Amino acid sequence: MRVYGGAKTLAVAVVSAGVLLVGLALWIRGRGWHSAPRSEGSQPMATASPNEAELSPSRLDFQRALEALDALLEALDEGDWAQARERFAEFEQIVRTLPAPDLEHPEMSFALMDFFHLYRVQLERALLTEDATGAIFACNQLGDIMWDLRAQFERAPVPELGRLHYLGRDLRYWSEVGDEKMVRLRALGVEKTWSDVRPIIAASGEKALISRFDELLERLHTARTMEDYRAIALMLEEAIHQLEAQFAREREPR
Numbered sequence: 001m002r003v004y005g006g007a008k009t010l011a012v013a014v015v016s017a018g019v020l021l022v023g024l025a026l027w028i029r030g031r032g033w034h035s036a037p038r039s040e041g042s043q044p045m046a047t048a049s050p051n052e053a054e055l056s057p058s059r060l061d062f063q064r065a066l067e068a069l070d071a072l073l074e075a076l077d078e079g080d081w082a083q084a085r086e087r088f089a090e091f092e093q094i095v096r097t098l099p100a101p102d103l104e105h106p107e108m109s110f111a112l113m114d115f116f117h118l119y120r121v122q123l124e125r126a127l128l129t130e131d132a133t134g135a136i137f138a139c140n141q142l143g144d145i146m147w148d149l150r151a152q153f154e155r156a157p158v159p160e161l162g163r164l165h166y167l168g169r170d171l172r173y174w175s176e177v178g179d180e181k182m183v184r185l186r187a188l189g190v191e192k193t194w195s196d197v198r199p200i201i202a203a204s205g206e207k208a209l210i211s212r213f214d215e216l217l218e219r220l221h222t223a224r225t226m227e228d229y230r231a232i233a234l235m236l237e238e239a240i241h242q243l244e245a246q247f248a249r250e251r252e253p254r
Contacts, residue, residue, distance in 0.1 A: 061094055062146060062149065062150035062153070062154060063150075064094050065091055065094045065095055065146050066143060066146055066147065066150070068087050068088075068090045068091040068094060069087075069091060069139055069142060069143045069146065070143075071083075071087045071090075072084050072087035072088055072091065072135075072139055073136065073139055073140070073169070075087055076132055076135055076136055076139070079132075081127065081130050084127055084135065085127050088123060088124065088127055091142075092120075095146075098113075098116075098149075108149070108152070112145060112148065112149075115141070115145060116142065116145045119138045119141040119142045119145070120138075120142060122134060122137075122138040123135055123138035123139055123142060126138055133177065136173055137173060140166065140169045140170055140173060143165070143166060143169070144162070144163075144166040144170075147159075147162025147163070147165065147166060148162070150162065158197065158200055158247055160193055160196045160197045160200075161197060161240075161243060161244060161247065163189075163193050164190065164193045164194065164197060164240055164243070165240050165244070167186055167189045167190045167193060168190065168233060168236040168237045168240050169233075169237065170182075170186050171183065171186040171187060171190060171229065171232075171233040171236065172230060172233035172234060172237065174186055175226050175229035175230040175233055176226075176230060178226050180226070183226070183229050187220045187223075187229070190217070190220065190236065191217055191220070194213060194217060197243075198210060198213070201213075201243065201246075204246070206246055209239070209242060209243060209246065212239050212242075213239055213243075216232060216235055216236055216239060219232050220232055
């Protein structure tokens with residue numbers, strides 16, 4: 001009797017499950033959750049969400065974001081806080097659609113985006129309190145992150161140039177703060193990055209730029225005071241801007 005009762009119960013359960021499945025299928029069909037019919041030769045329907053185009057990294061203007069940060073740093077150098085805050089608002093507007101790292105954007109690092117948000121908040125607070133040192137530091141870190149994202153998404157032809165840009169700015173920052181250990185680390189970073197960039201510059205035939213950079217690196221080797229490092233860092237920034245301008249000209253359509 002036990003076995004029969006168990007079999008009867010099982011049969012009832014199976015029938016009930018079948019009824020539920022049929023009912024679910026009819027409900028889904030009524031809701032329209034089924035594949036749309038396609039004519040012969042037609043393309044599959046896109047599965048992207050409506051906001052995907054808006055969040056696409058290709059829609060971000062990394063160059064404009066970097067220019068806004070450069071303008072912000074220039075305003076800080078001049079002590080123009082109103083202009084610095086205006087440039088920050090412009091930067092915020094440009095990067096407002098920055099996508100989050102997920103399955104759609106696996107090339108984006110969670111840690112990198114955590115640092116991006118950290119330094120963005122730090123920069124905003126430093127601008128509100130008119131903390132020049134904190135604002136310069138946070139702005140420089142954001143610039144480095146934006147260069148890194150630009151290299152990932154736009155496949156920048158010379159990603160090392162962004163690293164050189166950051167190191168030159170950071171060298172000046174630490175020389176102004178007076179941190180000798182960080183100054184020496186940044187000087188070594190400039191030297192290593194230049195060794196990667198130099199062959200690319202040489203291939204373009206820019207001998208004057210190479211000679212200028214080699215000369216500045218020699219001066220870095222012989223520098224002993226923070227004043228020396230600060231002066232060299234300023235000249236390095238100017239030379240890096242010349243490199244950026246040269247590559248920008250080479251990328252222009254002829």
